[in-house]
Amino acid sequence: MKFTIDWLKEHLDTDADLDTIVETLNRIGHEVASVENAGEKLADFRIAKVISAEKHPNADKLQLLKVDTGEGDPVQVVCGAPNARAGMVGVFAAPGMYVPGIDVTLGAAKIRDVESFGMMCSERELEISEEHDGVIDLPDDAPVGEKYAQWAGLDDPAIDIEVTPNRQDCMGVRGIARDLAAAGLGRQKTLVEAYEPAGAQPVDSTNGSNGQRIEVQPVEGEGEPSIEIRTDDPEGCPAFFGRTVAGITNGASPAWMQKRLRAIGQKPISALVDITNFVMIDLGRPLHVYDRKKLGEALFARRAEDGETLVALNGKSYRLTPEMTVIADENASHDIGGIMGGEETGVQDDTTDIVIECAWFDPARISRTGQQLGLMSDARVRFERGVDPAFLQDGITIATLLVQALCGGKPSATVKAGSPPVPEKSVAYDPQLCATLGGLSVPSDKQCATLEALGFTVRGEGPFAVTVPSWRRDIDGAPDLVEEVLRIEGLDAIPSVPLTRAEGVATPTASAEQKRERKVRRAAAARGLNEAVTWSFISEAEAAVSGDAPWVLANPISEDMKVMRTSMIPGLAAAAKRNRDLGASTVRLFEVGRRYLADGEHPTLGLILAGRNGARHWQDEDTGFDAFDAKAEAMALLAAAGAPTDKLQLFGDASGIYHPGRSGRLCLGPKNTLAEFGELHPATLKALDLDGPAMAAEIYLDAIPMPRASSHMRPAYAPPGQQSVTRDFAFLLDADAPAGDLLHAVKGSDKQLIVDARIFDVFTGEGVEDGKKSVAIEVTLQPIDKSFTEEELKAISDKVVKAAEKVGGELRD
């Protein structure tokens, strides 16, 4: 919502300067987005007079002007404007000045071999308007040499505020003036004062019919309107006030009105259009004006017919539904009610008879219609927030007064079809609430004064009965009134009060899941993995790699971000690819996030290893990653997450994203998969456009059983009394048999004495028959109270061999 200081002062009697006004607006809840002062931008532009104009010797469309700038000798200016002529007064820019509309700092230039020392400016060049057909043509008596902006009244700072959605009343300058007055910045003028120049007269009684509160004497008008006005959709359009005005002359609006509109970035169009825009911005009251002659016998609100189309004033065609309200005559609809008028029946320069519409539309209906049509307008913004339902009478009176003043014509009587809902809201308000909810003690008489300044009526003592003004649709409870008092007092006045806190050191609050997530994240980083955060949504093609994605966005921002990931891998692979493309030789990325499955969201750690295994180094051979690197990460991170890694089973059937022979699932029982890891399937790499090989793993954090809460106490430490001994065994195993099973069997062959077993060699080739492999295992034995005898060692050895045989392991000689 944009307005200027001068405009504000039409409604606010104040001595406050710009800074005070800006500061106060921020303080009371109207965030100032910008303050623009055209006067500053145009400070150096001066009024100048063209003394003579001659044809340029070398160009047909250019002229050589001699310009009196009010200072020193006249200067020569080459000018291409068709309206430049001797005797004309305009606006001059000297060399060295910055011209905002063309973003150029002028220099002395030669144009077609003739020197030019400055330029005469158009309105567009000064960013006053889009006008560029000719240079600015000022009245003959404009003072040569004076500052243009000052003379033209452009040094009126424009303030743009962000009006919050609850404050429809401040979508008009008058409402802002009311708030500022309540905040102590002067006196809000009466509506009659503000519109005195247009002929506004005070009324005797403020109670009008149809629930209206009136301040301005209505214009009676003569006779009934020449068109029947009614509402056939009392839900969507509960009230439609209208009248005709015959015999008007449209044309340009007066300079004062154009200046106001331009100052806030609105383009003046014609007197009638400008009046509707002016009243909307001045009073927050949208209006519509139709060309009477383009309408039939009746003008009424109704629900749109299904599939009906209407070409709006923006030139676009809209397809309507019965959930939308239109204003129509008996032939067609002419206005998307409360949002935008139709192109066909809009007023033109030659319009002579008009219908003025001042209606009230259901805010929810307007909001839905606007959303469905994707159509935003100044009217919609106001109607969907709920314009003052008691201001239709004054609205149409002021519109009529302005039409009469600017365009003449004879108004008819006003038809008031329907009654807008004017709620009689009264709120019981205990002024203590300001302290108990708002944290600020304000004397109740001061609270009362603030509320009254804002238009509330306050009755009673102690708990007040507060009547809400019709323009404050947002107020419906005592906390709202606390907010009104607080914002006028200023929230900075609220003293900070510490929350109570438990005595002593703060109690830990993190849940077991949270602690686990933090731990596994830092474990991954400690292992040299870099944490990434990638999008939760991926493309359908990426999702296809990891199976069906149940969650598909109806309105994705792009096809690349359409479905919720069911795997962490595609996003990480895409990041890996980007890094590889940027020249990274080694990529080790991980992410802790969620996978989005049909049954819910699952916290997961995903990781990818691509490129060279470690930086190139003179001591190392250059190798890539292999599936064991992925397994190492998976095992280490499972351990960090508290998974019972010694109880995990390996299954070879990881999901299809992986190479079938080089991947696995780590499980607690076949159905509870804690992690998957392996080399990515060549098809996955191809689909994700990543040069392989690449390794990946996913740890399913929510599948890991949470260890039972235990105390901090560890079991007592009992160092073994004897030194452990090791024995090496070598077994022949079928080449395709899992060595892990052999290891498991060996380890389990004597649960008391064997404390560790590890594979230290796997060999095929000379000395090992075809189809077999040799697996060498070092077994660590721990004697209990005295060292092993030869017999005991032999007995253990026999157990090991026997256990190995059960899984197909044959002791090598």
Added chain:
Amino acid sequence: MTIEQQKPDLDTLKRDLFAAMDVATSLDALDAVRVHALGKKGVVTELLKTLGGMTAEDRKTEGPKINGLRREIAAAIDAKKTELETEQLEARLASETIDLSLPARETLQGSIHPVSQVMDELAEIFADLGFAVATGPEIEDDWHNFSALNIPESHPARADHDTFYFQPSPLQGRGKSREAAKGEGEDGDTPTPNPSPSGEGEKRMLLRTHTSPVQIRTMMSQKPPIRIIAPGRTYRSDSDATHTPMFHQIEGLVIDKGIHMGHLKWTLETFLKAFFERDDVVLRLRPSYFPFTEPSAEVDVGYSIDDNGQQVIGGSDRWMEVLGSGMVNRKVIEACDLDPDEWQGFAFGTGIDRLAMLKYGMNDLRPFFDGDLRWLKHYGFSALDVPTLSAGVGA
């Protein structure tokens, strides 16, 4: 011939032995000298043996001489041995030089993403104030994301949210997540109520546009008094230099008896001072509007621009908006089946990415989600940079 003449002259013997030692350039040669002199049949050993056949008188004079010679020779051999060993060691060491200008193997350095780091920092600060961390689903239903927060269907505020909605899908089940199945109820990460196949009205599924639905889930599953923060991913259909379609927010909620805006103000001041580790953090509260709070306030924090053009939090030169906040709207408390006459409290929300940018001097949001290793290494944190109160939460 006299006996004296038969006996070797000790001086000559000594001179000969020292001469032999001098020419011994290896430990082996030196050992040969030792054997020749002090071995079982060494010349000095033989001399010592002659002492037994001497008269007591002779022994008295010869004994010390011969023994003296033995000690002298033994000491000289030891000294020579040490010398030779040193020489030998030095020769070996001289041959064992390596080029230590060659680089050593590097251990790959991992890193923590700034968003995670800041989340940990916030959790640490708020834990000290007695706030737990709450979570909720990112795939939400309309009711939790909007209606329960006093944002009905036609509310203009909805238009500001640029919501991502989901296509109805037969795949979307009614099952419960593992957490929910374990009885963690509303606090779990499963959307409830479960999506209806048509997904219309309040059950329509969407990506949460803010972390505020966690307020609702917490109030419905926990009895007051409540103090929580809820950090997490949020989504809006918005993409430009300062907006990404996915971003991170943190929500704070306190529900108790007698909580008012003064408590809110203190909490925000305290948290921002602790987070930025500056005592000169100045807040400016401006009245604003959020459907789920009443009264509502936007919070600006004072900052200045340093010589490098970086925004530095502190002081009150300039103001930037960092937070939305307010007293929880009675309608929201009622929607969660709590009595607003008994319980009241405050809520606030802010962007985690934004906090990270302000604290650590990043000026662009977009690289947060690129996974670019160069950026991750530049702005990331060591695994060991665990935020603690005693060391300060800033890494």
